[in-house]
Amino acid sequence: MTRADHIHGLDPLDLTNVPSGTSEIAMAVYRLSRILRLGLSQALNDPEPLNLVTWRILLGLSDGEPVPQRDLVAFTDMEQAQVSRALKRLETDGLIRSSTCRSDGRVRLVSLTQRGRVTFEAALPAVQHYHRAIDVALGSEERAQFIAMSRRVAAATRLSMADVENRKGGKP
16 A cells, blocks of 8 residues: 555555455455554654654663663564664664673663653654554454454464474474
């Protein structure tokens, strides 16, 4: 779906032409995910001053405590290389600082600078407004059902992934 499609009212979740052998649920989730990322990107004014990757990192650092880089990788659910590139850019831009952990020299600790805190705080109201607009689309019971159904789909996905791994003989 392009921005023009959205503006012109085309239904991005139209599933009338799902290719044979494709999961309708997977297609709907993928398309919904794209719409959600697009909306958040617009709320963040992507590509500047923040994009989705840098926002996730700043969010992970927002409690103020230094965070090991590996924890940011887990929190953001992004690849190590992608996080490393974003951290380098954020540090160059003066939004974060990094240091080596005193108790384990292999661990890199990352924290927000004052400028990073100001940038995060400036973006937060737009992100909160965007998220509230999404949350009001469903009533509380519907939200609970949606989350429960999402968990079931996630569980089925994990089982399918394990099955694929088992059929491969455990080779990634």
